[in-house]
Amino acid sequence: NQAATTSGTGSGTAERELLEGLSVDEQRPERPLLLNDDGSPIETWRDNHPYDRKVRRADYERQKRILQIELLKMQRWIKDTGQRIVVVCEGRDAAGKGGTIQRFTERLNPRGARVVALEKPTEREAGQWYFQRYVAHLPARGEIVFFDRSWYNRAGVERVMGFCTDDEYREFLVQAPLFERLLTEDGVMLVKFWFSVSRAEQRTRFAIRQVDPVRRWKLSPTDLSSLDRWDEYTAAKVEMFRATDTAHAPWTVVKNNDKRRGRLEAMRSLLDRCDYPAKDHAAVGKPDPLIVGAADTLLE
Numbered sequence: 001n002q003a004a005t006t007s008g009t010g011s012g013t014a015e016r017e018l019l020e021g022l023s024v025d026e027q028r029p030e031r032p033l034l035l036n037d038d039g040s041p042i043e044t045w046r047d048n049h050p051y052d053r054k055v056r057r058a059d060y061e062r063q064k065r066i067l068q069i070e071l072l073k074m075q076r077w078i079k080d081t082g083q084r085i086v087v088v089c090e091g092r093d094a095a096g097k098g099g100t101i102q103r104f105t106e107r108l109n110p111r112g113a114r115v116v117a118l119e120k121p122t123e124r125e126a127g128q129w130y131f132q133r134y135v136a137h138l139p140a141r142g143e144i145v146f147f148d149r150s151w152y153n154r155a156g157v158e159r160v161m162g163f164c165t166d167d168e169y170r171e172f173l174v175q176a177p178l179f180e181r182l183l184t185e186d187g188v189m190l191v192k193f194w195f196s197v198s199r200a201e202q203r204t205r206f207a208i209r210q211v212d213p214v215r216r217w218k219l220s221p222t223d224l225s226s227l228d229r230w231d232e233y234t235a236a237k238v239e240m241f242r243a244t245d246t247a248h249a250p251w252t253v254v255k256n257n258d259k260r261r262g263r264l265e266a267m268r269s270l271l272d273r274c275d276y277p278a279k280d281h282a283a284v285g286k287p288d289p290l291i292v293g294a295a296d297t298l299l300e
């Protein structure tokens with residue numbers, strides 16, 4: 001088993017277990033691909049997925065370019081009309097938050113489009129109002145800000161890993177909708193994406209992180225411990241939606257086992273909400289309701 005010896009810097013038990021039954025496709029050392037030990041492709045993306053084909057790369061590249069052109073028109077409109085847009089990207093570890101944000105922003109003018117991915121709170125921040133450090137990064141007029149994880153850490157990783165107290169957690173579930181109401185009443189457009197990934201697909205993505213040198217930095221101790229905490233994360237997710245899927249700030253679920261399809265539909269979903277000049281309605285199309293939509297239609 002080639003994979004068992006390709007574990008990079010880590011050699012912990014959890015990391016070894018991650019690669020059990022998998023092997024690296026030796027035909028492509030430049031771009032590691034994992035296979036099942038018998039050489040068959042890994043198809044965990046099919047779990048709970050409405051399509052039996054992934055989007056082909058060429059088709060993806062073509063559609064992505066078209067949508068990125070529309071995103072640029074949208075950014076022109078954001079600047080010209082002084083919009084403030086917040087895009088919260090949440091989901092389990094390896095659900096595809098960062099990769100989606102990267103494609104959203106790769107063609108945008110960095111002046112006016114920012115990504116916020118905060119470290120764990122410092123001691124000073126831990127002594128502040130919970131939302132305070134996020135407020136500092138909210139958009140001014142003409143800006144769009146993508147949050148790669150957000151204040152929702154408290155309802156997910158902090159809850160499950162025990163980084164906050166029960167009281168802090170309960171207080172968060174009360175305050176989050178109030179906080180979001182303040183934002184939306186002030187005219188901020190708040191888009192909350194929940195990227196959803198199945199259990200087996202999450203595991204596959206962790207395994208790929210482990211063998212691919214350019215992805216290794218993404219594999220954190222938190223990721224590895226989340227493997228054993230799937231059900232706890234599920235319970236936290238259910239509570240979070242119950243408390244924070246509100247009329248003024250609803251969640252939008254993106255089924256992201258096929259990352260390319262998920263990214264395209266997330267872009268469509270954002271563009272669909274914005275009425276900017278010279279919009280090419282045919283190019284944007286309608287978001288695919290089998291992939292992206294309200295929590296009550298898509299949440300598993």
Ligand code: ADP
Nearest residue numbers: 093118119120121149153157158163220222223
């Ligand atoms: P990511 O999945 O965002 O690449 P990690 O898996 O390492 O990063 O961590 C998940 C999240 O948990 C991060 O937002 C991180 O800031 C947060 N986190 C890690 N340790 C703590 C802690 N002790 N207290 C609060 N939050 C933490």
